[in-house]
Amino acid sequence: xxxxxxxxxxxxxxxxxxxxxxxxxxxxxxxxxxxxxxxxxxxxxxxxxxxxxxxxxxxxxxxxxxxxxxxxxxxxxxxxxxxxxxxxxxxxxxxxxxxxxxxxxxxxxxxxxxxxxxxxxxxxxxxxxxxxxxxxxxxxxxxxxxxxxxxxxxxxxxxx
Numbered sequence: 001x002x003x004x005x006x007x008x009x010x011x012x013x014x015x016x017x018x019x020x021x022x023x024x025x026x027x028x029x030x031x032x033x034x035x036x037x038x039x040x041x042x043x044x045x046x047x048x049x050x051x052x053x054x055x056x057x058x059x060x061x062x063x064x065x066x067x068x069x070x071x072x073x074x075x076x077x078x079x080x081x082x083x084x085x086x087x088x089x090x091x092x093x094x095x096x097x098x099x100x101x102x103x104x105x106x107x108x109x110x111x112x113x114x115x116x117x118x119x120x121x122x123x124x125x126x127x128x129x130x131x132x133x134x135x136x137x138x139x140x141x142x143x144x145x146x147x148x149x150x151x152x153x154x155x156x157x158x159x160x
Contacts, residue, residue, distance in 0.1 A: 031128055038120040042113060047072055047080050049117050052106065055090065056114055060103040062095070089113065 036046050044052075050070045055061060061069075067077035081104065084090050089110040092102035106114075129137050 027128075031124060034127060035120060035124045038124060039117070042116055042120075044113070044117070045080075047076075048084060051080060051084065052089065052110055052114055052117060055104055055106050055110075059105050060093075062101050062103060063092075064101075066104060 032046060035049075039046065039049055047070055051066065054066060054069050058066075063077060063081060064074060066081075067074050070077065070080075072080065081090065081092070085092060087109075088107055090104055090106050093105055095101040095103050132140075
């Protein structure tokens, strides 16, 4: 027999708990779409923005490692990198440890774009948080960070 709670849970709260995953995905997708709308002004796609942001703090990553982090298929990643190299945003350098591989490095031309990407990310975040008090934003971010940490732990347990 399952013990009953002394205080009934309001119907709206039950619905929110049941739809948590759907709501989280929906908000995430809408955030991404809004960011992509802003990024079009820079003639960049979301995978290109992710590539630039990841390489900003990880100069010298291999194409395969970058593809995993960007969540792109290897062939799609090659096309993304080809375009970005042609646009002068990154360069491929030979890997001294593996002559078959390349290491990716941003060029100076990418720096102003990165500043714009971060500005657009902040703009999009501010649009989403419109009407939300600063203390609630901070609390939300702490909870989101904890959820992220928990999912990483669970993912690690699955891999083991």
